[in-house]
Amino acid sequence: MGRSIQINTTSLDSFEGLHQAIRGSHVEVTQLGRGKFRGSLSHVGIGDFSLSIGSFSVGVRTQRIATDDRLVIGMLLSASERVTHWSFDMLPGDVLIMPPSTEHDGSFHGAAAYAAIRLDLAEVTSLFAGEPRLSDPATWCQKNRYRADSLTGLIATQRIRQIVPCLARQQASISDELADFWKRSIIDATAATIIDALPAENRGPVPQAMQLVRNVEHYLDTAGSRPVHISEICAQFNVSRRSLHRAFYDMLGLGPVTFLRRKRLCAIHSALRQNTPATATIGEIAMQHGFIELGRFSHYYRSLFGEYPSETLHASKRMSRGIDRRRALATG
CATH class of the missing domain: 1.10.10.60 (Homeodomain-like)
Structure with missing residues (x-):
């Protein structure tokens, strides 16, 4: 049976448009930087799995409420100034883990772009089978930031940006097997940074x-x-x-x-x-x-x-x- 890929991209002219900065999550946004807000927001949905990519031209503060029961894996794609999530300083390519039912706050001091994957915690067991630490749901139940190696981070940020326009060209129904491949490809862009940051086996x-x-x-x-x-x-x-x-x-x-x-x-x-x-x-x-x-x-x-x-x-x-x-x- 085929599965549809849902894709939409919206241009933003105010910070209010970021309230669904992560598809399926409600995010409170406050504009911090001066100037006219300009941005864009893209969402890819494959069943209950989603990828969100956003960009904005001025500094903002974001807060996710604790009622969201999904795991969110975020990546900073670019930043003109300092970015912090909780007490973690973020650099482009870094990966952030937001566990289910956890409040989150982030501060972007200038223009930035991000990607966020939202999925069911139970999926990590199959998506990361063969990786003992990553296939254990307990690994994803703690707030964490993984620092990207410069080359790995560059490749990952470029690749994840390419996924939305690529999938937009085939929005018709696709096979379940191909949908699973694209889910794994999206996850893989962030997993490379996490695996590189873990101690060697x-x-x-x-x-x-x-x-x-x-x-x-x-x-x-x-x-x-x-x-x-x-x-x-x-x-x-x-x-x-x-x-x-x-x-x-x-x-x-x-x-x-x-x-x-x-x-x-x-x-x-x-x-x-x-x-x-x-x-x-x-x-x-x-x-x-x-x-x-x-x-x-x-x-x-x-x-x-x-x-x-x-x-x-x-x-x-x-x-x-x-x-x-x-x-x-x-x-x-």
């Missing part, structure tokens, strides 16, 4: 690395053409990202994220050779396989296959026309 060598890699390959083959997120792999085999990464590097010389990407690129390559774009564009096929930014997809594709997607498609069409002509001559 001390588990010794990865046992049976070859078997683990083979099991992952079999799972991907069984999944068919649908995109599979790295967190789904970790959940399926109850293994942490660090352990999975070590196993893939030991066996293949590349990480599991790169491996999954190349598997998806191969699936697209096969689709283009089969002339699938007769009913769908190259962009639509790339989106169906989990690629957010089409320019980056094209770069990955050319790096792997030595040609652009359009070249694969055109070569396939020429080959099909040649086969058709030969068949016509043989039967003529």
